[in-house]
Amino acid sequence: MRILIHSRIDFCFKQTVIIPKTTMTERVGFFLIFIAIGLCSDSAKWVLIDSTCFKLRDVPTKYSTAIKECKDRGVSLHSIQNRELDSLKQFFPNKWLLVSAKRTPSGFEWSDGRDCCPETWWAAGEPEQGEDCVIFHNGILYTHNCTGSWRLLCSKPADLRWRLVKCEEYNWLDLCGVEIMANCDGRSCEDVCDTHPDCDQFAKISNLCINIKNDAPLDKCIVKMRPNVEFYERIFCE
Template sequence: MERVGCFLILIAIGMCSAKWFRINSMCFFGDEAFADAKYAIILCKMRGAILHSIKNEAELKDLKKFLDKSIYWVSATKTPSGFKWSDGSDCCPRNWWAPTEDERDDCVGVFDGMIYDFSCTEHLSPLCSRPADRRWRLVKSGEYNWKKLCGVEIMSNCDGRSCEDVCDSLQGCDQIAKISNACVIIKNDAPRDECIVKIRPNVELYERSKSDFYCK
């Protein structure tokens, strides 16, 4: 198959313009820099993502709506027991494969809603993915037992950053409270002796949305 890529002048630069797009709770980036399969993994890591593993047929169809007519590397490779995704799960149902494919090569690319096998030394564009960010919502005071909420870390003036950015830098942080110029990281099950400040109803409490996602 002939690969549809960037204009020659942009190939010399190494990248065409591309943006993150979202499908459900995942963000995708169809990077148009060309690379072999091994370096495609590195390009995705440079974007804080991984080379994508397609989860199901619905996702395969959704990707067709967003991706241009280029071919993109995905994470599947041939093993002695068949093609596997990078997490070790099986790839792929026969109806995902283009009718022309004989599955002789060792790496996999996606094009126009179907998958193809390629030599791993071929230069294609990587399809990168990462979990989508969740938006913050202001929590109504009636939704919580305020007396049991504890702040376990206070950062004066948020170290010059927004409270949201501070929380993003901490593992497992899903709630914050804003008190004047201080950020308070919330831990609902904090033991009493770890409680630095009691959160009262007159402060603003925020949590990550469970359903509203975005890609930045």
């Protein structure tokens, strides 16, 4: 196997920022920075926003059974966070989606116990008296009487894992090794990539970890990839 390696490589990154070993969700959120948005590994079913995986259930469902419908699929009827509003609007345009907020004696409350919601989230004239459930549409909340059936916005925390990619899943000519990430102190490539600020795909070549991109210009490639190299990608939703 022929490997093209640029001569100017620092094989130990003394200045690399190490991400603290906190919770998995926090680490995922750090990698995505603020609200980095992308499709998850199963792009027909999952959408990744910040550190949360979303699944749209297209079967219209009443609130009385919606929480169980999501739970039976390993997810929860979603409780919206402020930072998600614009992203949800972008990924689910013109959809009327049932969310977990419901009226209580003290006001509207999400199923996770948080109060719902700032006045700026509600449509004009909302919330209406006598309507106890909430739907989300184009970044705005509306109330309804809980007897209607709506699509469900279900979610779960992203789960950071690595997956060995099969040769046939990529055009290997498009893959570009843009950086050598040294396996300092005997760390695994998974750990090296986890603590790197810009690594979502890597390849193992001998005792080296290669940061892989599939959209890098050819003049940025320092290692040319081949199908017989072990290639891994980060997955969040499954």
